[in-house]
Amino acid sequence: MFSQFRNSENRHILTLILGCLMMSSMGIFANLMEQTHPANIVFLRFFFCVVSLPLIALISYPLFPRATKEKWTETIDFAKKHPLLWIMVGTAMALVVALYTLGAVLLSVGLSVILLYTAAIWFPLAEKLACRYLFPDMRPTQFRRAYYLSVFLNLCGLMIIILGTTQLPSFGSVSSLVGLGAALGASIAFSFSMVLIRVMKIRGIKTDQMIVASSCIGTLIMFPALFLFPVLLTTGNLSYAFGMGFVATALGGLVYFKGFGSVRTTLAPILSYLEPIFGFALAVLILSEAFSITLLIGMAIILASNIGYTLLDIWRSRVLLVELEK
DSSP states (O other): OHHHHHHSHHHHHHHHHHHHHHHHTHHHHHHHOOSOOHHHHHHHHHHHHHHHHHHHHHHHTTTOHHHHHHHHHHHHHHHHHOHHHHHHHHHHHHHHHHHHHHHHHHTOHHHHHHHGGGHHHHHHHHHHHHHHHTOTTSOOOOOOHHHHHHHHHHHHHHHHHHHHHTTSTTBTBHHHHHHHHHHHHHHHHHHHHHHHHHHHHHTTOOTTHHHHHHHHHHHHHHTTHHHHSOOOOOHHHHHHHHIIIIIIIIIHHHHHHHHHHHSOTTTHHHHHTHHHHHHHHHHHHHSOOOOOHHHHHHHHHHHHHHHHHHHHHHHHTHHHHHHHTO
């Protein structure tokens, strides 16, 4: 029975769900850290991710020597053969991670994780600019009207959330304004990262390489913060920082991409929306975050429009997907 489970799709589904849960825990670890500047929280997330990657390799090598060797070979080849793309991918994803972390610390974990998924609003513009100035050999995606309807609903949800944040008692403070700006900036940066994901797939590069590139570049960029801003390196803070880097970023990202690439194409995109749902639930359960009706409506519109469009897109492409999965 156990062998049947291992060979079934259920194992891959559980892998993807576990990856979503692990990645969604980032904001919890970040908010549990004390007397540490947000910039250093970002640095510690990158740093412990960099440290965790070789640690994961050492642990996995005795169990999966061939797969571990292949993964390191892919990582080295990506940096050697596509250095400019490696820098762009690392910088863009590092910006997403940094801004998202700041939003989670300064504004709200629940709001930040939902706002990240408004990247659909900016994606068409980001793709057109990238195709014109960076990748002229790549053609922009031809979107149907349903996509722009989803963008409009995302925009409506975003405006409702911005309206809702103005009603918060803390709104107007510098930290709340910076947090909201960071969360919005993360979604814009994520839209460009989505373009780069398409470029990586065309080049035959696996998307989990984004974790390696972004953590290396992010660590270098944020290293000066360690000397400029307050940081408290207690046992508790280091434990939470390790949780951010190891559980939520390095291991969580690898598990997520492993599951996403193994689950049926018709199911993986839907399951990936468990990440913002888990993030929202953890924020409520562990951090006791409270949301007004206005905020809940805006968040529900964003999630519903994205999931709805994904389902519609899968339904329209069902014939092609069936052929690919034969």
